């Protein structure tokens with residue numbers, strides 16, 4: 355995918371409320387306007403990268419872009435699970451992310467437990483990839499500290 359790394363921000367919106375309740379894995383959902391701006395070559399599927407809420411710390415993240423085939427959603431969504439424990443919800447806050455790598459296609463599963471296992475696997479994969487120097491460098495990018503920037507000020511190595 356030529357467009358990766360891909361940088362974007364948006365205010366966290368409400369989804370179906372399934373992430374925390376059914377999966378135990380909350381996902382901060384981004385608005386449709388952000389989804390519509392994704393380059394055409396960013397396929398649906400599961401990705402990893404870095405994320406930051408407001409002007410907070412930059413954390414590892416995994417995300418899903420697509421129709422959640424397990425739930426047969428009719429609307430495409432873009433949802434980020436930040437690999438960090440937050441004390442409170444942050445609906446309405448600006449979420450800034452950089453998408454760095456592709457993990458797998460979205461799938462349907464036979465059971466909720468199988469979906470949860472797959473997501474935990476994604477989290478492990480994302481976490482180890484992001485420790486590699488080539489991906490770790492992005493955590494320090496100016497983009498996360500400068501809300502006025504649309505893209506990083508210095509092209510990343």
Ligand SMILES: Cc1cc2nc3c(=O)[nH]c(=O)nc-3n(C[C@H](O)[C@H](O)[C@H](O)COP(=O)(O)O)c2cc1C
Pocket residue numbers: 369370371372373374377381383400416417418421422423424425433434435459460461462469472473476477
């Ligand atoms: C890393 C990751 C992987 C996911 N993989 C799938 C998948 O393979 N199939 C699927 O139907 N949904 C997948 N999802 C999406 C979940 O179904 C979705 O986050 C959940 O339904 C919560 O939706 P909500 O924010 O509307 O409550 C994934 C989510 C994440 C964060």
Ligand SMILES: Nc1ncnc2c1ncn2[C@@H]1O[C@H](COP(=O)(O)OP(=O)(O)O)[C@@H](O)[C@H]1O
Pocket residue numbers: 366367368369370371372373374375379380381382383434435436437438439440442443444445
């Ligand atoms: N580690 C986290 N990653 C993503 N969202 C989190 C996290 N911890 C708390 N949240 C909060 O949980 C919300 C997402 O929960 P979820 O059950 O997926 O609801 P929704 O369907 O409204 O997206 C986020 O919008 C955010 O406010």
Ligand SMILES: [Mg+2]
Pocket residue numbers: 369370371373380381382383433
């Ligand atoms: Mg969600």
